[in-house]
Amino acid sequence: HLHAALVFxxxxxxxxxxxxxxxxxxxxxxxRYGARPDGMTDxxxxxxxxxxxxxxxxxPATVLVPPGMxxxxxxxxxxxxxxxxxxxxxxxxxxxxxxxxxxxxxxGRWLTFESVEGLAVSGGTLDGRGAPLWAxxxxxxxxxxxxxxxxxxxxxxxxSRDVVVDGLRSMNSELFHVVVxxxxxxxxxxxxxxxxxxxxxxxxxxxxxxxxxxxxxxNIRTGDDCVSVGPGNSNLWIERVACGPGHGISxxxxxxxxxxxxxxxxNVTVKTTWFxxxxxxxxxxxxxxxxxxxxxGVTFEDATMTGVHNPIIIDQNYCPQKVxxxxx
Numbered sequence: 271h272l273h274a275a276l277v278f279x280x281x282x283x284x285x286x287x288x289x290x291x292x293x294x295x296x297x298x299x300x301x302r303y304g305a306r307p308d309g310m311t312d313x314x315x316x317x318x319x320x321x322x323x324x325x326x327x328x329x330p331a332t333v334l335v336p337p338g339m340x341x342x343x344x345x346x347x348x349x350x351x352x353x354x355x356x357x358x359x360x361x362x363x364x365x366x367x368x369x370x371x372x373x374x375x376x377x378g379r380w381l382t383f384e385s386v387e388g389l390a391v392s393g394g395t396l397d398g399r400g401a402p403l404w405a406x407x408x409x410x411x412x413x414x415x416x417x418x419x420x421x422x423x424x425x426x427x428x429x430s431r432d433v434v435v436d437g438l439r440s441m442n443s444e445l446f447h448v449v450v451x452x453x454x455x456x457x458x459x460x461x462x463x464x465x466x467x468x469x470x471x472x473x474x475x476x477x478x479x480x481x482x483x484x485x486x487x488x489n490i491r492t493g494d495d496c497v498s499v500g501p502g503n504s505n506l507w508i509e510r511v512a513c514g515p516g517h518g519i520s521x522x523x524x525x526x527x528x529x530x531x532x533x534x535x536x537n538v539t540v541k542t543t544w545f546x547x548x549x550x551x552x553x554x555x556x557x558x559x560x561x562x563x564x565x566x567g568v569t570f571e572d573a574t575m576t577g578v579h580n581p582i583i584i585d586q587n588y589c590p591q592k593v594x595x596x597x598x
């Protein structure tokens with residue numbers, strides 16, 4: 271197991287190799303830093319060292335992950351960077367540690383890009399290996415004393431701006447697959463999500479406290495919401511999303527989170543979507559609480575649904591466990 275969450279700052283290394291004439295910018299190959307594509311050797315430090323050198327480069331820089339399987343523990347790729355053009359180019363597969371609870375030093379996250387401007391994450395597969403944690407959670411109702419951690423989201427874009435994620439595949443995440451948190455100007459293109467229908471809490475794309483986020487051409491098969499929109503979001507565009515299995519595309523739930531006095535969502539467009547065998551289609555869900563908030567400026571357009579149990583739901587008294595529910 272890999273237990274340490276690591277945040278790595280720039281060191282005194284150099285580029286693995288540079289583009290012809292230097293015009294293409296510097297390329298930092300993680301294997302030149304000691305990462306082995308065998309799926310067994312801990313590659314966390316080599317990844318972070320390659321990132322640190324790319325981040326401090328004054329010209330466009332690329333972290334290159336070649337084909338192969340790379341075992342990576344909890345890692346935060348920290349900015350701000352010297353350049354506003356950093357690419358994380360993945361040709362191989364990143365594997366989370368086996369088992370669960372390995373993210374204890376950085377709860378809730380596996381791979382995080384923090385405070386980066388002008389980032390591109392391109393290609394690759396993230397394998398969260400979430401099956402052991404799902405099994406624990408599925409046994410918990412029958413064994414209340416069984417302790418199961420919440421798990422780790424596979425990829426988090428946090429406190430960043432002008433980010434593009436393109437061609438990424440996320441599979442078997444312990445928790446959410448892709449999270450956009452407190453960020454502005456994030457585009458998710460051609461993201462594929464794969465997890466079993468009975469995998470708990472495995473939202474495909476979760477957007478939280480962010481603005482000007484776009485999702486295009488996503489193919490999501492998972493055990494929870496395909497796309498979930500949390501509080502504090504504005505100016506979202508979600509287009510050409512195929513969902514199923516899953517719980518649909520949801521705004522909320524809102525009004526239940528601790529520490530937020532006001533929960534609002536506005537200016538959201540969801541268009542050209544396909545739902546196949548999902549429990550829900552398009553949904554807005556809020557808890558019956560005394561919290562202030564609103565959902566406004568929402569457009570749902572051109573949705574095709576096949577075998578969907580609840581095509582459209584607007585629920586202002588959401589309380590899934592039927593415990594401590596409000597009568598209002």
